[in-house]
Amino acid sequence: MSFTLATWNINSVRLREGLVARLMTEEAPDVLCLQECKSPVEKIPLEQFHALGYRHMVARGQKGYNGVAIFSKMAIEEVDAQDFASLGHARHIAGRLENGVTVHNFYVPAGGDKPDREINEKFGQKLDYLSEMRDYFNASKPEKAILVGDLNIAPREDDVWDHKKLLKIVSHTPVEVEALAETQAAGDWVDVTRADVPEGKLYSWWSYRAKDWDTADKGRRLDHIWATSDIASSAHSSCVIRAVRGWEQPSDHAPVFATFDL
DNA sequence: ATGGCTGCTTCGAGCAGA
Secondary structure (H helix, E strand, O other): OEEEEEEEEOOOOOOOHHHHHHHHHHOOOOEEEEEOOOOOHHHOOOHHHHHOOOOEEEEEOOOOOOOEEEEEOOOEEEEEOOOHHHOOOOOEEEEEEOOOOEEEEEEOOOOOOOOOOOOOHHHHHHHHHHHHHHHHHHHOOOOOEEEEEEOOOOOOHHHEOOHHHHOOOOOOOHHHHHHHHHHHHHOOEEEHHHHHOOOOOOOOEEOOOOOOHHHHOOEEOOEEEEEEHHHHOOEEEEEEOHHHHHOOOOOOEOOEEEEEEO
């Protein structure tokens, strides 16, 4: 069987309920993973999503910040929710789909402004979060699994609009890129998006602060789809739906898609 | 360019995003 999965930092699922419904209608992924829902789980609007065929959800939420949810057309059973770095944040949820695939949905901490844990506690928390992700996958090697989310790191030179200008900007510093690589190696995760789209600039986030985000195109690829090697080679049709960044009152992130033939 | 913009909290300035 084949199924399509998408990941999208929605930046408030309640404010952008209509955009989520539009993506569900126009693109209809079988599984839609959201980050930054900014809502307690009990206040996530479900009725419209349910009517569109997304009758299953697993989620973690909190008021105002963070929050992750997996909406699915097929049944999904919650299997885990970690609080790495003991931040007390809703940044991870994992579920097992009825096809046997485990889906991890992450919202990795942004890390603040200065890439120095001595003067910026948030940067230290980001590195600690990634270390604990690494340890978690080292302790229990994932199989038949997909990891998605806003990982808040653009690892490759062609994942950012200007590699040299961003080397000291949080999200593209060498120390973060190395930490992400260790986490990836721990789970034997394949970067599905880059396996599928190996060449060229590719972004999933554009700042709200640019006058004209589309023309300036100062983007970064912060949102990722990884899979374990046992299913990664079945992935195809990877893409970022850039046009979504131009929708009315958009999120600053665009959704990333992949299709798996199992 | 220590700015530019946006959302949430619970009504409005401050925090967070990255």
